[in-house]
Amino acid sequence: MTMKKLVIFGNSYQQDDASRVIALLESLRARNLEVAVEAHYLRFLYGGTTAGFPSFDASQVPDADMALSLGGDGTFLTTVMWVSRHGVPILGINLGHLGYLTACCLDESTEVIDDVLAGNYRIEQRTMLQVECDAVEIEHPWALNEVAILRHDTSSMLDMDTRLRNRALTVYRGDGLIVSTPTGSTAYNMSVGGPILEPTTSCLVLSPISPHSLTMRPLVVRDDSEIVVCTHSRGTHYEVSIDGEVTLCPNGSALTIKRAPYCARVVQREGNNFAATLRQKLLWGTDKR
Numbered sequence: 001m002t003m004k005k006l007v008i009f010g011n012s013y014q015q016d017d018a019s020r021v022i023a024l025l026e027s028l029r030a031r032n033l034e035v036a037v038e039a040h041y042l043r044f045l046y047g048g049t050t051a052g053f054p055s056f057d058a059s060q061v062p063d064a065d066m067a068l069s070l071g072g073d074g075t076f077l078t079t080v081m082w083v084s085r086h087g088v089p090i091l092g093i094n095l096g097h098l099g100y101l102t103a104c105c106l107d108e109s110t111e112v113i114d115d116v117l118a119g120n121y122r123i124e125q126r127t128m129l130q131v132e133c134d135a136v137e138i139e140h141p142w143a144l145n146e147v148a149i150l151r152h153d154t155s156s157m158l159d160m161d162t163r164l165r166n167r168a169l170t171v172y173r174g175d176g177l178i179v180s181t182p183t184g185s186t187a188y189n190m191s192v193g194g195p196i197l198e199p200t201t202s203c204l205v206l207s208p209i210s211p212h213s214l215t216m217r218p219l220v221v222r223d224d225s226e227i228v229v230c231t232h233s234r235g236t237h238y239e240v241s242i243d244g245e246v247t248l249c250p251n252g253s254a255l256t257i258k259r260a261p262y263c264a265r266v267v268q269r270e271g272n273n274f275a276a277t278l279r280q281k282l283l284w285g286t287d288k289r
Helices: 015-030 039-046 073-086 106-117 274-281
Strands: 005-010 034-038 066-071 090-094 121-126 129-133 146-150 158-164 167-174 176-180 203-209 219-222 227-232 237-242 245-250 254-259 264-269
Touching: 005 015, 005 039, 005 073, 015 034, 015 039, 015 106, 034 039, 066 073, 073 090, 073 264, 090 106, 106 264, 129 146, 129 237, 146 254, 158 176, 167 176, 167 203
Parallel strands: 005 034, 005 066, 066 090, 090 264
Antiparallel strands: 121 264, 129 254, 146 176, 146 237, 158 167, 158 227, 176 203, 203 219, 227 254, 237 245
16 A cells, blocks of 8 residues: 555643654655644644644544554554544554554654555554443444443442343343453453453453452453343443443443444554564563563
């Protein structure tokens, strides 16, 4: 794929890196690439001016050959939310701490851009989730990492009556339930004891949070499975966290969680692989702690 048009997303948290990001944008323009920057991020970088770069609103992403996400995993997930439905590949450049979802750090960005321009990269198709509630409309119902059902304003446990492919599965009782994609298996899912999955596998994980019964273990299912969860608690509402964005749903309402009709297209360097990512990001096989 020939890359000519880029859209840039970022956040205002990494203020110390602003000058280096500006240098990266100028280098992209020097390569005769058409670069448009999300409007809020552009104003943050240039102190309210545009510096000659076109800007756009995140809800109206212009045609592009690739999106650059400049930040950490949170910025990457936000970029996915805005561009994946348009089929735009996403290259993550890490300005944060872990940056598990990103392909490189800012110091490597010029080299990686050169590789992309030379065609030395691949695009991984990552499963996304779509969630619907029968009682309220969810503004952003798509997730790359996970959908989590959580308690709200109560210490009492939740009863989550769960059906899998239209068949009764179980009633999870506990603090919540996570439905994770393979990409999200190293996020919230991993922190509650769920399995780590290779990100391009075709499956989902159901991981209970602090289950009342010790026999309730994480469950791996096919990614074409429709999961319906009806949640009851002593409170009036429970929380649904979709890649960190929270919606309140009324007690007794049902969520339908299934594979989204499109995938996130994640740009990877040719040398990147799953084993190397585990060793680098999670410090597997090293003495570092």
